[in-house]
Amino acid sequence: MIWINDTLVSQGDAGVYGERVINGYRVWDxxxxxxxxxYALGAGPDLIKSMRVLYLGAAHGTTVSHVADYTDVVYAVEFAPRPIQDLLEVSARRRNVIPIMADASRPQTYAPLIEYVDLIYQDIAQPDQVEIARRNWLFLKDGGIAVLILKTRCVDVKKSPKxxxxxxxxxxxxxxxxxxxSTWLSPYHQDHVALLCTKT
Amino acid sequence: MQSYWFGDVEGTSYQPFDGSVEELVERIKNLRVDIEEFVPLEWEIARQCGVAATREEYLDKVKAVCVFMARQNVASYYQRRDVKLIHMVRMLDGIDEATNRLTEDAIEWYRTQDPSFSMKYRKIPHRQVTDMMTSGDESFREVKEEIERIANIRAILMKEVARTANEIIPNTSALLGGLVAARLLARCGGLRELSSLPGSSIQVMGASTALFSHLKNGTPSPKHGIIFQNYRVHNAPRQVRGKVARILSSKVAIAARLDYYRGKQCPEFVREAIESVSRARYRT
Incomplete structure (x- = not known):
């Protein structure tokens, strides 16, 4: 990962969402x-150039664009039609972003399009996150890493985040x-926890 | 046999699919993948298959297919009639919000020109308050006319919303009235989504603050949300209002399913549903 004076950056074509640029590097906020x-909390898996990534919940493609700066290819899965427009724009300027409009809980609809990946990153505000990860588990190589972001308030409002x-x-x-x-994302994001997982 | 986007692979024999991007997409849509048996692709297989000579070429090709599919899906989403209705409802609510705010500000401004101005004991609806503002300098008159113009647009849009709702969700509209039915639809994001909801969710839709406070802190549960805007609910005596809302919303859940799966009005169902809602008022 590239840091400039404690600021996380990535190297690539700038101006995706009006991000700041330092010495030609895009600031990743x-x-x-x-x-x-x-990453700011020191708990992220290192992204390297040879990595193939399955990104579930790609949304507008802002984080996707940074991941793509570091890796070989990002298969960006998103279901909602409105953010897909933005994601398509990002993919038009970034060769290694492959936009897939599909429901992440139904991998059978996009399985023929993707390949084995080294990293699954899942950021979906849904109550059945673990189940969605399980269904996508077959795409992960042995020894591969998965990052699940749990928005605890979305899973069950009655329970405490812990x-x-x-x-x-x-x-x-x-x-x-x-x-x-597991890493709580405070102070950056409230009630969100990241689970770093692996396939053995 | 494993099916991938570019063709079928069985053991060591490959059957590349030959066709344009459109034909590839059609094929992919019709693939029935058994996820339990599925083995994800190693891109080298595609190379051996003759799909692409290099990894760059492979990624470019698969990307062309994915982009084409995504554009197709987006286009068909925006052609859905319920999506159009949802945006009309959102615009209507936006206009309401804007006119209310602007009218409030206009009243305060008008007071500086006519300090005795008051809304008390006036026998006109609140939204026509601008009619009473007779004096004022030019910029004030411009603002006033603009507010009135937006209010007129609102009236036209409201009729249009009700008419469209009657057309695309006839059963739900027959129970609730076009406008309230359209509001429900807008809140849950589509007819498919509405038709898959249980009656109890429909009953409290739009009362999320009260609902979550009930779930978290044990305050009394909300009796009605958007559905309160229907006269059968808000005209019902207080003691039976919750019951009327409950029965109406469960009928709405059925109506939404009729709208989604049949797409035409079922007069018999509507009659019976309205009868049972009316009965709810009197039963103890």
Whole structure:
């Protein structure tokens, strides 16, 4: 990962969403991107040039554009028609962003389009996040890394964020997803926790 | 056999699919993938298959297919009639918000020219308050006329919303009236979404603050949300209002399914539903 004076940056074609640029590098703001927050907290998996990434919940493609700066290819899955327009714009300027309009909980609809990946990044505000990860688990190479961002308020409003995390961790272990580490994304994002997982 | 976007692969024999991007997309849409048996692709297979000579070429090709599919999906989404209705409802609510704010500000401004101005004991609806503002300098008159113009647009748009709702969600509209039916549709994002909701969700839709406070802190549960705007609910006596809302919303849940799956009015269902809602008022 590239840091300039404690600021996380990535190297690529700038001006995607009006991001700041330092010495030709694009600033990756931890307050805007949950993945950047994870790096700012020192808990993110290193992105390297040979990596193939499956990105579930690509939204407007802002974080996607930074991930694409670091990696070989990003398969960006998004379901909602409005953000897809922005994602298509991003993919038009970035050769290695492949936009897929599909429901991440139904991998059978996009399985023929993608390949084995080294990293799954999942940032979907849905209550059944672990189940969605499990269904996409087949795309991950052995030893591959998965980052699940849990928006705990979206999973169950009745439970405290800590309880939600505990339940999700157990659910992960039950379906063979090994959780290496969990990191709360405060102060950058409230009630969000990142689960760093691996496939063994 | 494994099916990928470029063709079928069985063991070591490949059957590349030959065709344009459009034909490829058609094929992919019709693939029935059994996810339990599916083996993800190694791109080298595509190379051996003759799809692409280099990784760059491979990625460019698969990307062309994905972009084409996404554009097609987006286009067909925006052609859906319920989507158009949803945006009309949002615009209507936006206009309401804007006129209310502007009218409030205009009243305050008008007071500086006519300090005795008051809304008390006036027998005209609040939204026609601009009619009473007779004096004022030029810029004030311009603002006033603009507010009136927007209010007129609102009236036209409202009729249009109700008419469109009657057309595309006839059963739901027959129970609730076009405008309230359209508001429900707008809140849940589409007819498919509305038709898959249980009656109890429809009952409290639009009362999310009260609902979450109920779930988290145990305050009394909300009896009605958007559905309150229907006269059967808000005219009902207070003691039975919750019951009327409950029965009406469960009928709406059925109506939405009729609208989604049949797409035409079912007079018999509507009659029976209205009867049972009316009965709810009197049963104890």
């Amino acid at each position: 931890p307050y805007r991107s949950k993945l950047a927050a994870l 309880e939600v995390l505990a339940t999700a961790t157990i659910e992960c272990e039950d379906c063979g997803i090994r959780v290496l580490k």
